[in-house]
Amino acid sequence: MKTFRAPGRVNLIGDHTDYNEGFVLPLAIDLECSLRATPRADAVVRVASLDVDVDVGVEVEVAADGSSEPSEVEPAWGKYVAGVVRTLSERGRPPVGLDAVVSSTVPLGAGLSSSAALEVAVALALCDVAGLQLPMLELARACQEAELVATGVPVGIMDQLASLSGRRGHALLIDCRSFAVEPIPLPAGLTVVIVHSGVSRTLVGSAYAERRRTCELVAAQLGLRTLRDATAEQVADEPRARHVVSENARVLDAARALAAGATDQLGPLLT
Incomplete structure (x- = not known):
């Protein structure tokens, strides 16, 4: 049995810019999804x-060839699993089964x-048991597409790429057009504190797609590829x-302020 881990992320700055091929500055956090997996002999x-209650549904089972329709899978969290199986199958993953x-x-x-x-955790496990090797960016794309087929929400690629690219003590400057990822070291003495507002947030049912x-x-009205090119x-x-x-x-x-250690410049930018 192997264990596969994928961290969550917090975005320091760069809201609604990733799907406009812009820039984002997330960092991976010390909270993670952990998946223990072994291959199965069937598909x-x-x-x-x-983590879920019995009445919600603690187990999901889908076809390893990606034929299960992600949007129809229950329980709801299983849609993401089915979505990853589907998008990896489209990238040539053999239909190797998995218990996790x-x-x-x-x-x-x-x-x-x-x-x-x-x-990301599911994708890493599925690739491992099937012997499929994908470049990091392609794996991020597969996970991004998995969320779309699972939920119908046209998410950007920041979350998946940040989870795969995270580096301790660094933020990640991601160019969402070229997909270049530049680790930016956090200045000594700077601590990132995440406070839960107590308000639950999901993209499904939100105004994100609108x-x-x-x-x-x-x-389109400006004749531009995306708002990345607008003035x-x-x-x-x-x-x-x-x-x-x-x-x-x-x-x-x-x-630039983080890279220079100029933490006094961050406040005005973040407010």
Whole structure:
């Protein structure tokens, strides 16, 4: 039996910029999804959760060839498992079965990417038992697509890429167009404290997809590929688009401030 781990993440700055091919500055946190797995002799992927109540459903079973429809899988958390099986199958993963037990210290609905951590942990295990090797970016793409087919939410790639790329003591400057990841060391003496607001948050049922459509519409009206290419003047009268342009600039300024150890410059950028 092997154990596969994937951390959650907190995004220091860079909201609604990843799906606009912009910049984000997340860091992996010390809370993680852990999955213990062994291969099966048949073509079945079975995952049991140690974290959910019996009435919610502690086990999910799907076909290892990706033929199970992720959006129809129950319990709800099993949709993510089925989504990963589907997107890895599309990338050539042999239909090798898996028995696994999953647990997570990443709180659900807290904005710390518990779903991405689950997707990454499952993907790492599925690739291992089937002998499939994928570049890190392709694995992140597979997990990103898995969330889309599981939930219908058109998420960006930040969460999955941050979980796979996390480095102790570093934030990650991610260019969501080139997918370049630059580790930015945190200055000595700087501590990142995450406080749970007590308000649960999920992308399913939120205005996330609507906001993404608005950004894409504005970019199309401007004749641009994405809002990454827009100027402040072009979006002056579009609040959501204006945020994307100014937020990209703030992300780059924050990364430079961290790299220089200029923590006094971070406050104005984050507020």
